[in-house]
Amino acid sequence: MSLDSHDLIPPEPPPKAMRISGFNWARKNLFSSVFSGTLTAILTVGLLLGILAVLRFIFSPDRRWEVIPPNAANYTVGSYPRDDLGNIWWSVWVIAALAGMSTVLWGVGGRVSVVKVVAGVRAAGVTALVVGVLSLWSPAGTAVQSWLVWGGAALIVAGWVPMRLLSEDRTVATANALAALVGLGMVVLWYLHLDRTSHWHLRLIVTALVVIAFHWLGRMAKRWLPDPTFKKVVTMLWVISFPVIYMHIQRNPSVAWEEVLPWLPWAALVMAVGPVAIGLVSRLPREQAAAVNFLLGAVTIFSWVVEWPMAIRVMTLLLTLFSMAAPTFASSPQARKVFYWSWLGGSLCALYFFLLGVASTGLDTRGDFLGGFNLTILLAVGGIALSFPVGLLLALGRTSTMPIFRILSVAYIEVIRGVPLITVLFFADKVIPRFLPPWVDVIGETKALLAITAFAAAYLAENVRGGLQSVSSGQFEAARALGMTTSQMTMLVTLPQALKAVIPAMVGQAIALFKDTSLVAIIGLADFLRVARDVVPNQPDSLGSVLENLLLAAVVYWIFAFSFSRASQRLEKRLGVGTR
């Protein structure tokens, strides 16, 4: 007798959650003992008093919340020239387009229970209604209160009615729920548009449309591109999007073409020489390949000695580095093809960013043009991205068997970790200009970014070191047995495993870095906190409204940091760290 699947008893559906009466629940969770009951009583009184104090603070006639909406531009972009705000919107749309494409990869295709959605709507409604009703006792009767009361009531009805109509296991696509949410937000924005002159609500709607359009574009692209390739393309686009935004779109450089054109053909020549050199080096025997690399190195040094145009020097240096890496990474024809493409992309990017980097900004500002939350994002994202390679090198140096590298790395890491970030920022702000010739003018944003990178690299190095130490020695022995060189072993065996192990730690560190960017306010950059603390409360219309603005800053920082940490917890669960 065979045991077929239809012979088995079908599994029973999971039991419905038992409903516990409110009274029993309270007896179990609030009044389980004399001590617990007393604690509950004390905490309830304290909580009510606290809520009352907060409400009294928020709805006091002394509070001037109305100063915040007119300063939206200050908060988001600081002193960025108001005539060029279009650049900011273009950067937002670039991000929106990439986000739209990435939604295809992130798999926003899950489903969420309707009950959960309507419960969320109802909770939001109850919160709004309670806050609104409680605020009626405060002396200031503003329009916000009626909005809170009526809006809250509407949300409760909207969240209650479907609850009665739908069964509990009805689900809805997450994408649709999100789209509905965005749509609702758009409608609210349309009616609430607080500043009728700037049409920012229209641009937000464009942003939403860009996300949706690129989502569909991504779906189409996915149909005729293999999945890993599409993933790689999107990742690369993300990587270069930030330098493009901050060096090109927002900086609006005016390139002096008459200076650039003479050396462009030479740059093209270096680019063309690249594949030849790489092909040679990866095919020739070791000694001859080393000779080619030696020749390229000599040309590079020569280019610095006779002072060729800077772009050519950088390109030659890049070519030397590529060809030195070629024997390791371009040994098979397949790998060589990838390597040619990386050379093409890498050299084009180098050329592009060099061209933009040397050009002066076309904006009508003095020195620093970034500010507000825009600057905070730049410092956080730039700091994480730039500190990654530095921290990696430091971690490899610290775990290396070569004593001088180890001593240098340990000294750097321990000194940086022993001092507060603010001293590193002051070092960058005050001492770096001293080390440079007088004609080099480094703007504040660059100095702050350098300091944050230098600081974060030391902490990242310690995280990565933890990962490196978690790779078992059997892996090294296996790599050696396969005949891998030290660099192949590091790049292909050690690092992938080490980095995967420390992703949660690195996300935690990224959140800390995001919070730490607020310190640049102390060295005088107009970041988000500085706008809230100094810029807005010192304007004649909003003089002295510092507590309101600081609370806004706290809420905004909190929303970002909290959602990042929640996302990292989900990531941790998905990676299964610590469960193996």
Add this chain to the structure above:
Amino acid sequence: MNRPSLAPPTRPPFWRNATFLKWAAQIGVLFGVVALGYVLIGEAAANMRAQGLSLDWDLLTDPPGIQLGEGIFVKPDTGMEAFYTGAVNMLRVAMSGILAATVIGAVVGIARLSSNWLASRLATAFVETVRNIPVLVQVVFWFFLSSILFPVLQEGSSGPIPGLLLVSRKGISFAWPFPQETFWQWGVFLVVGLLTARWAYRTRMRRAEEMGEETRPLTWALLIFLAWAIVGWFAHPLAGAVGWLFGLLAAQVGAIPVLVYQVMLALAALYLAWRWIHRFLESRRSPAGLAKLTDDDYFRMILAGVLGTGGAAVLLLWPGITELGANVFQALLEFCDQKFDFLRTGAPLAIGQPSVEVPGRFAQIADTGMTMTPSFFGIWMGVTLYTSSFIAEIVRGGVLSVPKGQTEAGYALGLRRGQLLRMVILPQAFRVILPPLGNQYLNLSKNTSLGIAVAFPEMVQVGQTMFNQTGDTIQVILLWMGFYLTISLLISLLINYYNRRAQLVER
């Protein structure tokens, strides 16, 4: 014999030799780093000459011409005094902050695990709110809150608790037992009391473990300490003998020639280096014999030897260093000598109560009570609450790390809940908690540097005020680094010491 002929072993050319390549790369990079430093420092020297600045330490001895918000020297006469004030202010915030953050963190961390729904939810809300807001925002917020929302100070203000607590925009003043000039003499009794209490605790504990009877070690220790404190309160002039001892020692220290100290210290340096090398070689030795030493091992031993010999040479060649040390030690002993006197009487502590004075047009808080300025309040509240949210998570993690079987076993042995917590859970949780706790203490100490944002005169704020006056940024930054690295080192040494003691001794 037809064994396959082996090719004669040839050494690879030196440019293919791994050891040679490694060292070439290292020396090349070292050379690059040194060269870069040389170029940068040369450029900095040229720039500073052009601006009329120099890399000397005159800023420590010159009158700085600055005024500090609070501290020992409000109008310092030398830069040294200014930095001393900043360092003491920083330590005040750091130490009181560490104490408060530990208590709050422990309470919140345990509350998060409470079976009381309200308590655990409130603790969670506290942690999730506080740790996701940048600490600088919190510092600035508390500062402005206290200087905007607190009541205005007027003549006749007496605060929420008259005579004990006075809250105003000028600061929070509270009653405080201030040490008097006889405090040091009483302190001797307290130290002796602490030592005897510790001894009593240990003996009672040992007896409890051996005999299995309830010996109440904590009660005994507390009572003994209290007895010493009470006796000392009245009998403290007896401790004047300690001063006489210190005076004798100081005279002895001054009488010995510097050369003796120099030779002793140099010998100690050489001995330490020798011991390190010896132990290193021992660690490389196994029953099978001495392991093959790599070039890295040789480098380590040579470095230890060079450092030891170099240290000894420096000590012998420059007697000034040793002399300075001996002088400081002697001055310290003489300072202690002055704190004790048989004839000094009076209570060691006197309670000071907060009060208001009106020296000019505006009311001020008199310095009769202990006063927390708005700046101090801001930085203290900010760093304490921020750090306590992290400590709460550490405590929670530590308690959760104790296996559930331990709790069940404890109950099975008939322990009460309190005993279970004290004797089973906490000692094991403590082991997990300690290392990250030390990290949080380090973070708190470093975060006190944010006092600059609320004009609290700690190290960084003092330094910034100084270099705004003199332009000596490089010197100030070197001072900061020296200071914070010392603090970090001290805290990690302390934590490592306790950590070693708390770790499981594995066989």
